[in-house]
Amino acid sequence: MSPEILFRALSDETRLRCVMLVLQHGELCVCKLTEALNLSQPKISRHLATLKAARVLQDRREGVWVHYRLHAQLPAWALTVLQQTLCGIQAQEPFLSDSLHLKNVPDNSSLCSITE
Amino acid sequence: MSPEILFRALSDETRLRCVMLVLQHGELCVCKLTEALNLSQPKISRHLATLKAARVLQDRREGVWVHYRLHAQLPAWALTVLQQTLCGIQAQEPFLSDSLHLKNVPDNSSLCSITE
DNA sequence: TACTAATATATGCTTATCCGTATATAAAGA
DNA sequence: TCTTTATATACGGATAAGCATATATTAGTA
Numbered sequence: 001m002s003p004e005i006l007f008r009a010l011s012d013e014t015r016l017r018c019v020m021l022v023l024q025h026g027e028l029c030v031c032k033l034t035e036a037l038n039l040s041q042p043k044i045s046r047h048l049a050t051l052k053a054a055r056v057l058q059d060r061r062e063g064v065w066v067h068y069r070l071h072a073q074l075p076a077w078a079l080t081v082l083q084q085t086l087c088g089i090q091a092q093e094p095f096l097s098d099s100l101h102l103k104n105v106p107d108n109s110s111l112c113s114i115t116e
Numbered sequence: 117m118s119p120e121i122l123f124r125a126l127s128d129e130t131r132l133r134c135v136m137l138v139l140q141h142g143e144l145c146v147c148k149l150t151e152a153l154n155l156s157q158p159k160i161s162r163h164l165a166t167l168k169a170a171r172v173l174q175d176r177r178e179g180v181w182v183h184y185r186l187h188a189q190l191p192a193w194a195l196t197v198l199q200q201t202l203c204g205i206q207a208q209e210p211f212l213s214d215s216l217h218l219k220n221v222p223d224n225s226s227l228c229s230i231t232e
Numbered sequence: 233t234a235c236t237a238a239t240a241t242a243t244g245c246t247t248a249t250c251c252g253t254a255t256a257t258a259a260a261g262a
Numbered sequence: 263t264c265t266t267t268a269t270a271t272a273c274g275g276a277t278a279a280g281c282a283t284a285t286a287t288t289a290g291t292a
Contacts, residue, residue, distance in 0.1 A: 002129075002205075002208070003126070003132055003201050003204070004128065007123045007126040007132070010119070010120065010127075011124040011126075011127045012120065012279090012280080013120045014280095016119055030238075030240095031239090040281095040282075041238080041239070042240080042281095042282080042283080043282080044239095045239060045240055045241080046240085046241080047280095048239095049240075050279095061288085061289085063238090063288095063289060063290070064237060064238045064290065065238070065289095077200050077201060077203055080204075081197050081200050081201055081204075084193055084196045084197050084200060085119050085193060085197055087193055088119070088193020088197075089118075089193065128249085145268090146270095147268070147269090156251095156252075156253095157268080157269070157270095158252080158270080159250090160269095161269055161271080162270080162271080177259085177269095179259060179268090180258075180259050180268045180269075181268070182269060182270090
């Protein structure tokens, strides 16, 4: 993991929003991110693929659902960077709205929520 | 300062190398960075301009020399991100070589060194 | 097997970004 | 004013990256 790979992965707002939500919640499936960010599914999926390729996130399939979490081998410094970033920006938009919105995603919106 | 602006600024290796050296040394002029990184002056200058536009760095002219330092209004979280990144990568290439190389830039290579 | 739901990927288009080379600009000194 | 030095910027080219839309792929169920 080189630093510019991490920073490039985080340099897109959609990707950053995904990572910040995953950082706060431990693990999230695509459908949750899609609803929380109110963006199209292909767009979310594409950005998640980029994050996965950069080894920032890793995925886990559970039936039709795919959950994403921070990569198990993310270096400590990179994790600290993410945490410090969250501390600095969680009260900013769109990150504040994202978190509130995620909390409001109804559990019956997707069956994946029951198992999370 | 939004996070993706910071991360975009850092997503290029040349720019990241510049910022890491500036972070370690407080203030550096273009000629020092150009020699330490062993890259062309226009390339360094262009990247410094990008960092300045993103308000990651600020500059100060002293005669024919221009010195760059971290921007005075860099948010605390952003500074912490930079510091943690340095902690994590300073022993990696090319950052390790950059620092060693900077130490070896002879003082008589440029008159700017005398005043620094 | 067919159908449905969730997700990943392809396509074509537009815009952004980086590069080396050349040169413009700013500053200093004769 | 002219010359030199340091730095900034312009230019043209190549490549990367993001987007919406469409559709392929995977998993589960009837």
